[in-house]
Amino acid sequence: MKPTAILLLHCPDKQGIITEVTKFITDNKGNIVYLDQYVDREDGIFFMRIEWELDGFIIPREKLEEYIQTLYASRYNMTFNLxxxxxRPRMAIFVSxxxxxxxxxxxxxKAGEWDVDIPFIISNHEDLRYIAEQFDIPYYVWQIKKDHSNxxxxxxxxxxxxxxxxxxxxxLARYMQIISDDMIKSYPNHIINIHHSFLPAFIGAKPYHxxxxxxxxxxxATSHYVTSELDAGPIIEQDVVRITHxxxxxxxxxxxxxxxxxxxxxxxxKHIERKILTYHNKTIIFS
Amino acid sequence: MKPTAILLLHCPDKQGIITEVTKFITDNKGNIVYLDQYVDREDGIFFMRIEWELDGFIIPREKLEEYIQTLYASRYNMTFNLxxxxxRPRMAIFVSxxxxxxxxxxxxxKAGEWDVDIPFIISNHEDLRYIAEQFDIPYYVWQIKKDHSNxxxxxxxxxxxxxxxxxxxxxLARYMQIISDDMIKSYPNHIINIHHSFLPAFIGAKPYHxxxxxxxxxxxATSHYVTSELDAGPIIEQDVVRITHxxxxxxxxxxxxxxxxxxxxxxxxKHIERKILTYHNKTIIFS
Amino acid sequence: MKPTAILLLHCPDKQGIITEVTKFITDNKGNIVYLDQYVDREDGIFFMRIEWELDGFIIPREKLEEYIQTLYASRYNMTFNLxxxxxRPRMAIFVSxxxxxxxxxxxxxKAGEWDVDIPFIISNHEDLRYIAEQFDIPYYVWQIKKDHSNxxxxxxxxxxxxxxxxxxxxxLARYMQIISDDMIKSYPNHIINIHHSFLPAFIGAKPYHxxxxxxxxxxxATSHYVTSELDAGPIIEQDVVRITHxxxxxxxxxxxxxxxxxxxxxxxxKHIERKILTYHNKTIIFS
Amino acid sequence: MKPTAILLLHCPDKQGIITEVTKFITDNKGNIVYLDQYVDREDGIFFMRIEWELDGFIIPREKLEEYIQTLYASRYNMTFNLxxxxxRPRMAIFVSxxxxxxxxxxxxxKAGEWDVDIPFIISNHEDLRYIAEQFDIPYYVWQIKKDHSNxxxxxxxxxxxxxxxxxxxxxLARYMQIISDDMIKSYPNHIINIHHSFLPAFIGAKPYHxxxxxxxxxxxATSHYVTSELDAGPIIEQDVVRITHxxxxxxxxxxxxxxxxxxxxxxxxKHIERKILTYHNKTIIFS
Known part of the structure; x- marks a missing residue:
C-alpha cells in the first residue's frame, strides 16, 4: 500500500469546487485514487472525500494542511480534515x-482486518478481563458507583x-454507562456506540424487552456517534433481522x-477508513 | 381444492389439548391437512390453527361450531373461530x-391470487375512480370535511x-383518515392498515420526512390491525429497505x-388464509 | 424540472479527466447537478456520469455531441452517450x-413515476390483452409456433x-421466448429481462422448481440485459426472499x-434515469 | 432448565400419528414443552419434533428408546432419534x-451461548494454534501433503x-480440504460446512472471485451438511449481503x-438444539 493523503471536506456548494480541488492535486503531481462527493441540495452544502498518492506529490505532507487552508478553506468557507x-488511528474500547x-x-x-492500534480496554467491571488477557491488551477497571458519586x-x-x-x-462495545458531556466534547463525533434497537424505536433501557x-x-441494531442527547447522535449504520411470535x-x-x-x-x-462525514446530526457515508 | 374446516383457537395451556382436539377430528373421520400451534410460556396460553378435510367428516358443517363449543370451548375456556x-371472505378497500x-x-x-371478493372501494376523494373503473368495481366517495363536521x-x-x-x-390502502372507534369496534382486528414507517418509529404524519x-x-413499512390508539395496533408484517445519505x-x-x-x-x-391470531395487542402468524 | 444534459462515458483511466470535463462544463456556464465516477483499478478504466443544467449553457444542445467528440472523446479514447x-425514452413491453x-x-x-412513453405492448398470446385495454395501450399479438418455424x-x-x-x-416482463441475436444486436444492452432466480443459480427453465x-x-430474482448467451447478460439488480421447508x-x-x-x-x-453503464458483461450502477 | 427428552422422527404420513404420540407422552405424565410437525404432501411424509419434561415421566429414560421402538417405530415405519x-453434544472443529x-x-x-463441549480443534496448518491456546483447547495438526499421498x-x-x-x-470452520467418503459415512449429516457462496451458485474454489x-x-454464504458430492449436501442456512460495482x-x-x-x-x-431433520438431501428446520 502506497502512502496517501485523505481529504474530507464540506462547504457551501459553489460551481467549480471539484475542478479546483482536482486540478490542485493533479497540477502538483498527485495521483487521485478515490473521489466521491455529494451535494445536499436542500441546504446547498458540498461534501467530498478525495484521496491521492503522496509519492511524487510536490507539496510536502507537513505543509499540506497549511496549503489547503490558505488556498481553499478560507476562500470556500470549507471545514476540512486531512x-x-x-x-494508524488509535482506538480505545469501553466494555461492561x-x-x-x-x-x-x-x-x-488480531486478523489484521483493520489498520488501527488498540492500546487498552476500559471497563467498569472486572468481568471481561480474561478476554483482554487472551489478547494481551491492558485492561483498566474503574467502577462507577450506583449513585454516580465518583x-x-x-x-x-x-x-x-x-x-x-x-x-x-x-x-463503546456495549458499555452500559452514559458518557458525560465533557468526554463527548473532547471526542466530538469520535465516540461510536452500538444501541441494540432500530433507532429511533426503543430508545433507552431494555430495547429487546x-x-x-x-x-x-x-x-x-444501530451504531451512532455519541452526542449529549441519549441515543440521538448521528446514525452510522443499522441492520435488522426478522423475528416471529x-x-x-x-x-x-x-x-x-x-x-x-x-x-x-x-x-x-467506515470510521477507520475515514469515510464518514457528519453534518447536522446526520452522517454522509462514502462507499 | 377440497372443502376444509379451519379452527383458530386459544385458551389457557393445559396438558392434553392437542391430543383431544386431534383425536376428535380423527375419530370423526376428518383428515388433518394443517396443524400448527404455539404456547406462550410467559402467560401460559395455548394457540392453535388446525385444518381438516370435510369430505367424509361425520359432523355436519352447520353443527360443527356447536359441537366444538359444547365439547371443548367451555371445558378449556377456549376462544375460537371456525x-x-x-x-370466500368479502373485503372492502378504503383509499385516498x-x-x-x-x-x-x-x-x-384479478390474477386470482386471493380467494376473496372485493365488492367495492370507498374513498374520500374522486382521484382513484379511474382505477375502480379499469377493474369494474363500484367506487363510493364520501368526502370528509376538513373540520370533520360530517x-x-x-x-x-x-x-x-x-x-x-x-x-x-x-x-386501508393508504387511506389518510383516522377510523372512529365505532367502526373499529364493529371490525375488531379486521381492519388492516399500512403505515409507511418501521413502527413504533415515526408514528403519525409524514414518517418519511x-x-x-x-x-x-x-x-x-408496517401493516397492522387498527385499534383505537393511532398506529399502535397488533403488527402483522414489517419489512425494510436500505437507504443512504x-x-x-x-x-x-x-x-x-x-x-x-x-x-x-x-x-x-395471511388474513385471507386465516393464519393470524391476535392476543394482547400482538399477532401470532402461523406459517 | 430544468432541462439537463446527461453524459455517460468510460475510457482508459488517466490523470486529469475529471478536472478537464468539469472545467469544460463550468467554463461554458453549465451548472453541474450530478457527478459520480468510478475507476476500475484492475483494468484501468474510468467511468463517469455527469449531469448539468442547460439553461445558460453556452454550447447549443445540437452541437454538444460534436464538441464532446472533438474535444475529449478522441483524445481520451472515450466511449460516451449523451x-x-x-x-422521454420510448419503451416497449413484451409479455406472455x-x-x-x-x-x-x-x-x-400511469402514476407518473417514470418519465417514459410506452406506445405499445407485444405478446405471443392473447391472454393479457384485457390489461392493455384497461390502460388504453395498443396490444400486438404475434404467436410464435412451437416449432419456431415462423x-x-x-x-x-x-x-x-x-x-x-x-x-x-x-x-421483457416475463416474456417466455428467447430473443434472437438479430434483435439483441439492434438493442445492445437495451433489452431488460427478469429471470426468476438468483443468477447464476438456476439458469433456464423452471427455476423455482x-x-x-x-x-x-x-x-x-435477477434483472439483466439480454445478450446472446441465455441468462448470462450483465446483471442490473437482484433481490432475495427467505423461504422454509x-x-x-x-x-x-x-x-x-x-x-x-x-x-x-x-x-x-435505473435504465430510464440513465444511471447504468455496461462494461465487460457487468454493470456500473450509479446511485 | 429441567431435563427433557427430544424426539425427532419421520415416517409415512398417516391419520392419528400426532394423537398417538402426544397421548403416549401425556398418559405417561410427561409435560410437552415443544411440538412442531410438518407434512411433505408431495411424498406423503410426516416429520415431527416433540420435547417433554422427564420429571415425573413414568418410563425411565434408559428404557425410552426401546418403548418408542416397540410401540410406534415398527408400527408406523418410523425413523427416529431420541x-x-x-x-451435551461433543463438537470437533476443523480449521485451516x-x-x-x-x-x-x-x-x-466461551460466553456459554451453546450447551456443547469442544474437546479439541484439528487443523492441517499451524497457523491458528495461537487461538486454540487463547482458549485453552487442544490443537492437533495433521498436514496433508499436496499430492494427498498421506x-x-x-x-x-x-x-x-x-x-x-x-x-x-x-x-468445518473454513477447513480447505475435501472430506473423504469414509469420514462422511461415519458422520452422516453430522459434518457442518460453510461454503462462501450462495449455493448452488459458485460451487468449488474461489467463489468470491x-x-x-x-x-x-x-x-x-451457505451452511450445509457434507455429503460425498462437493458443495451439494442438504442446506441448513443461507444469508446474503448486497454489493456494488x-x-x-x-x-x-x-x-x-x-x-x-x-x-x-x-x-x-440449530444442530445443537436438535431442530434439524434431513430427508432426501434437504433439511426440515424446526423453529
Whole structure:
C-alpha cells in the first residue's frame, strides 16, 4: 500500500469546487485514487472525500494542511480534515459485562482486518478481563458507583489515560454507562456506540424487552456517534433481522447479539477508513 | 381444492389439548391437512390453527361450531373461530389519493391470487375512480370535511354499506383518515392498515420526512390491525429497505411505495388464509 | 424540472479527466447537478456520469455531441452517450401470460413515476390483452409456433414496429421466448429481462422448481440485459426472499412474483434515469 | 432448565400419528414443552419434533428408546432419534488458516451461548494454534501433503481421535480440504460446512472471485451438511449481503467473512438444539 493523503471536506456548494480541488492535486503531481462527493441540495452544502498518492506529490505532507487552508478553506468557507493512510488511528474500547462485541472487535484486530492500534480496554467491571488477557491488551477497571458519586472522578482518570495514549476515537462495545458531556466534547463525533434497537424505536433501557412487548416482526441494531442527547447522535449504520411470535426477550437478546457486533464493526470500519462525514446530526457515508 | 374446516383457537395451556382436539377430528373421520400451534410460556396460553378435510367428516358443517363449543370451548375456556375454506371472505378497500397499494391489491385479485371478493372501494376523494373503473368495481366517495363536521355522518353511511354488502374485513390502502372507534369496534382486528414507517418509529404524519430528518440508514413499512390508539395496533408484517445519505424525502416516498404495497399485500394474504391470531395487542402468524 | 444534459462515458483511466470535463462544463456556464465516477483499478478504466443544467449553457444542445467528440472523446479514447432529461425514452413491453410484472410496470407508468412513453405492448398470446385495454395501450399479438418455424418472420414484424415507433429500449416482463441475436444486436444492452432466480443459480427453465429441489433457504430474482448467451447478460439488480421447508414449488412461484416485479421495476428505473453503464458483461450502477 | 427428552422422527404420513404420540407422552405424565410437525404432501411424509419434561415421566429414560421402538417405530415405519437435553453434544472443529469463523465459534462457546463441549480443534496448518491456546483447547495438526499421498493416513488418525473423544458432530470452520467418503459415512449429516457462496451458485474454489467475474449484485454464504458430492449436501442456512460495482474480489472476501461466520453459527445452533431433520438431501428446520 502506497502512502496517501485523505481529504474530507464540506462547504457551501459553489460551481467549480471539484475542478479546483482536482486540478490542485493533479497540477502538483498527485495521483487521485478515490473521489466521491455529494451535494445536499436542500441546504446547498458540498461534501467530498478525495484521496491521492503522496509519492511524487510536490507539496510536502507537513505543509499540506497549511496549503489547503490558505488556498481553499478560507476562500470556500470549507471545514476540512486531512489524514494520511499510513498514520494508524488509535482506538480505545469501553466494555461492561457482555463479551460478543469485544470478541468481534479483537478478532478483526488480531486478523489484521483493520489498520488501527488498540492500546487498552476500559471497563467498569472486572468481568471481561480474561478476554483482554487472551489478547494481551491492558485492561483498566474503574467502577462507577450506583449513585454516580465518583463518576466525575472516574471520567477524569479515563480522560487522562485517553490523552496519555493519544487515543483518536472510542468504541463503546456495549458499555452500559452514559458518557458525560465533557468526554463527548473532547471526542466530538469520535465516540461510536452500538444501541441494540432500530433507532429511533426503543430508545433507552431494555430495547429487546420493549420490542417484544410491542410485538414487532423485525428487530434492529444501530451504531451512532455519541452526542449529549441519549441515543440521538448521528446514525452510522443499522441492520435488522426478522423475528416471529415464537421469540421471547431472551431469544431476542441472542439474535440481537449477532446484529450488534456486525453493525458496530461495520461502523468502526467506515470510521477507520475515514469515510464518514457528519453534518447536522446526520452522517454522509462514502462507499 | 377440497372443502376444509379451519379452527383458530386459544385458551389457557393445559396438558392434553392437542391430543383431544386431534383425536376428535380423527375419530370423526376428518383428515388433518394443517396443524400448527404455539404456547406462550410467559402467560401460559395455548394457540392453535388446525385444518381438516370435510369430505367424509361425520359432523355436519352447520353443527360443527356447536359441537366444538359444547365439547371443548367451555371445558378449556377456549376462544375460537371456525372458518370454511370454500366460503370466500368479502373485503372492502378504503383509499385516498395514492394508487400504488390499490393497483397492487387489484392486480392480485384479478390474477386470482386471493380467494376473496372485493365488492367495492370507498374513498374520500374522486382521484382513484379511474382505477375502480379499469377493474369494474363500484367506487363510493364520501368526502370528509376538513373540520370533520360530517365525519360521523360519513362513517354511518359507510357502515351501512359495509353491513349491506356483508363485508368481513377492511383494507386501508393508504387511506389518510383516522377510523372512529365505532367502526373499529364493529371490525375488531379486521381492519388492516399500512403505515409507511418501521413502527413504533415515526408514528403519525409524514414518517418519511421524519426518517430523513433523523438520518436513519434503513426505512420500513408496517401493516397492522387498527385499534383505537393511532398506529399502535397488533403488527402483522414489517419489512425494510436500505437507504443512504443521498436520499431525500421525495426519494424515500418512492422507495417506500414498493415496501408499502408488498407489506400490505403480505398481511392481507395471511388474513385471507386465516393464519393470524391476535392476543394482547400482538399477532401470532402461523406459517 | 430544468432541462439537463446527461453524459455517460468510460475510457482508459488517466490523470486529469475529471478536472478537464468539469472545467469544460463550468467554463461554458453549465451548472453541474450530478457527478459520480468510478475507476476500475484492475483494468484501468474510468467511468463517469455527469449531469448539468442547460439553461445558460453556452454550447447549443445540437452541437454538444460534436464538441464532446472533438474535444475529449478522441483524445481520451472515450466511449460516451449523451442524453437530455427532457427527451422521454420510448419503451416497449413484451409479455406472455403472467400479469404481475405488466401490472406493476403500468401502474408506475400511469402514476407518473417514470418519465417514459410506452406506445405499445407485444405478446405471443392473447391472454393479457384485457390489461392493455384497461390502460388504453395498443396490444400486438404475434404467436410464435412451437416449432419456431415462423420465429424469424415474427421478429421481423416486431422489429419493424419497434423501428416505426422509435423504441429506445425493451422490457421483457416475463416474456417466455428467447430473443434472437438479430434483435439483441439492434438493442445492445437495451433489452431488460427478469429471470426468476438468483443468477447464476438456476439458469433456464423452471427455476423455482429447481430451487425447491435443491432445498435452498432463500430464493431470488435477477434483472439483466439480454445478450446472446441465455441468462448470462450483465446483471442490473437482484433481490432475495427467505423461504422454509414448508414452501413448495407453487408457494415459491407466489413469493417470487413480488420479487420479480420489484426487481424488474428497479432495473427499469435505473435504465430510464440513465444511471447504468455496461462494461465487460457487468454493470456500473450509479446511485 | 429441567431435563427433557427430544424426539425427532419421520415416517409415512398417516391419520392419528400426532394423537398417538402426544397421548403416549401425556398418559405417561410427561409435560410437552415443544411440538412442531410438518407434512411433505408431495411424498406423503410426516416429520415431527416433540420435547417433554422427564420429571415425573413414568418410563425411565434408559428404557425410552426401546418403548418408542416397540410401540410406534415398527408400527408406523418410523425413523427416529431420541436425545436428552442434559446430555451435551461433543463438537470437533476443523480449521485451516482463516480465523474469523473459529473466533466466532469459540466466543459463543466461551460466553456459554451453546450447551456443547469442544474437546479439541484439528487443523492441517499451524497457523491458528495461537487461538486454540487463547482458549485453552487442544490443537492437533495433521498436514496433508499436496499430492494427498498421506490423506488416508491422516484421516485414520483423525477418526481415531474423534472416536476416542466421543465426538458427536464436526464443524468445518473454513477447513480447505475435501472430506473423504469414509469420514462422511461415519458422520452422516453430522459434518457442518460453510461454503462462501450462495449455493448452488459458485460451487468449488474461489467463489468470491467467480461472483465478482459474473458481476452479481448480492453475495451469499451457505451452511450445509457434507455429503460425498462437493458443495451439494442438504442446506441448513443461507444469508446474503448486497454489493456494488465498486467491490473487488478482496472487498468481497472481507464482506463475506461476516456472512460466513454468522451463517455457520446459526447452523451450528440449530444442530445443537436438535431442530434439524434431513430427508432426501434437504433439511426440515424446526423453529
Amino acid at each position: 489524514y494520511f493512510n499510513d498514520k 459485562k457482555m463479551s460478543h462485541c469485544l470478541y468481534d472487535l479483537l478478532a478483526r484486530y 463518576k466525575a472522578e472516574v471520567e477524569k482518570a479515563e480522560m487522562e489515560l485517553l490523552k496519555k495514549e493519544n487515543i483518536n476515537f472510542i468504541v 420493549q420490542a417484544w412487548q410491542r410485538g414487532v416482526k423485525i428487530i434492529g 415464537k421469540d421471547n426477550p431472551e431469544s431476542l437478546v441472542l439474535k440481537g447479539r449477532d446484529l450488534e457486533k456486525i453493525v458496530l464493526s461495520r461502523a468502526v470500519t | 372458518y370454511f375454506n370454500d366460503k 389519493k395514492m394508487s400504488h397499494c390499490l393497483y397492487d391489491l387489484l392486480a392480485r385479485y 365525519k360521523a355522518e360519513v362513517e354511518k353511511a359507510e357502515m351501512e354499506l359495509l353491513k349491506k354488502e356483508n363485508i368481513n374485513f377492511i383494507v 421524519q426518517a430523513w430528518q433523523r438520518g436513519v440508514k434503513i426505512i420500513g 443521498k436520499d431525500n424525502p421525495e426519494s424515500l416516498v418512492l422507495k417506500g411505495r414498493d415496501l408499502e404495497k408488498i407489506v400490505l399485500s403480505r398481511a392481507v394474504t | 442524453y437530455f432529461n427532457d427527451k 401470460k403472467m400479469s404481475h410484472c405488466l401490472y406493476d410496470l403500468l401502474a408506475r407508468y 420465429k424469424a418472420e415474427v421478429e421481423k414484424a416486431e422489429m419493424e414496429l419497434l423501428k416505426k415507433e422509435n423504441i429506445n429500449f425493451i422490457v 429447481q430451487a425447491w429441489q435443491r432445498g435452498v433457504k432463500i430464493i431470488g 414448508k414452501d413448495n414449488p407453487e408457494s415459491l412461484v407466489l413469493k417470487g412474483r413480488d420479487l420479480e416485479k420489484i426487481v424488474l421495476s428497479r432495473a427499469v428505473t | 436425545y436428552f437435553n442434559d446430555k 488458516k482463516m480465523s474469523h469463523c473459529l473466533y466466532d465459534l469459540l466466543a459463543r462457546y 490423506k488416508a493416513e491422516v484421516e485414520k488418525a483423525e477418526m481415531e481421535l474423534l472416536k476416542k473423544e466421543n465426538i458427536n458432530f464436526i464443524v 467467480q461472483a465478482w467475474q459474473r458481476g452479481v449484485k448480492i453475495i451469499g 465498486k467491490d473487488n474480489p478482496e472487498s468481497l472476501v472481507l464482506k463475506g467473512r461476516d456472512l460466513e461466520k454468522i451463517v455457520l453459527s446459526r447452523a451450528v445452533t
